[in-house]
Amino acid sequence: EPEVTQTPSHQVTQMGQEVILRCVPISNHLYFYWYRQILGQKVEFLVSFYNNEISEKSEIFDDQFSVERPDGSNFTLKIRSTKLEDSAMYFCASKGDLFNYGYTFGSGTRLTVV
């Protein structure tokens, strides 16, 4: 069964450093998403991406965050200057059909900012 692949599985970074989280969505999917889940809290939407541009973003997704699909297969989330409160699980998801079917989530990247 096709799956969404995320790397790395765990990233530890110093506060203020830049991190890039990587995702390879399912190949024929058109809609891509990033979500995060702070430990013990609910899954929160960050951003959706379609047709090579951001289609929607949350208030969490401020100027420190950016997304890119650099080569038609990878989908990346960059955090420019990490803060302690950015520590969370980050999930990538993709979808082939906008209105039907749920997402396929990747296995997640655990980001720890120290």
Added chain:
Amino acid sequence: QKEVEQNSGPLSVPEGAIASLNCTYSDRVSQSFFWYRQYSGKSPELIMSIYSNGDKEDGRFTAQLNKASQYVSLLIRDSQPSDSATYLCAVNILRGGTSYGKLTFGQGTILTVHP
């Protein structure tokens, strides 16, 4: 009012019993409804999707949707210890006439099935 609300639990049921998980949502223009299962430290895994009023059955799982009451539920029949997980209700809210598939999640209900 929270957009998607679930009882956080924990909900404890004996093996073989029916587990009933509930979710309410605040926005009447919600259009798609999903139940995800999440094991500790893992990513959400889609169990059921439902789009129209009524019941939808898939194996031991039944999703029920009542748009008038803004209520969606998940029943798990013949519960097994392996069903012990956090169950997330997620809603696709159509707002302003557009939606790009964004899901709003509830905080999840912890289910424990004991032998």
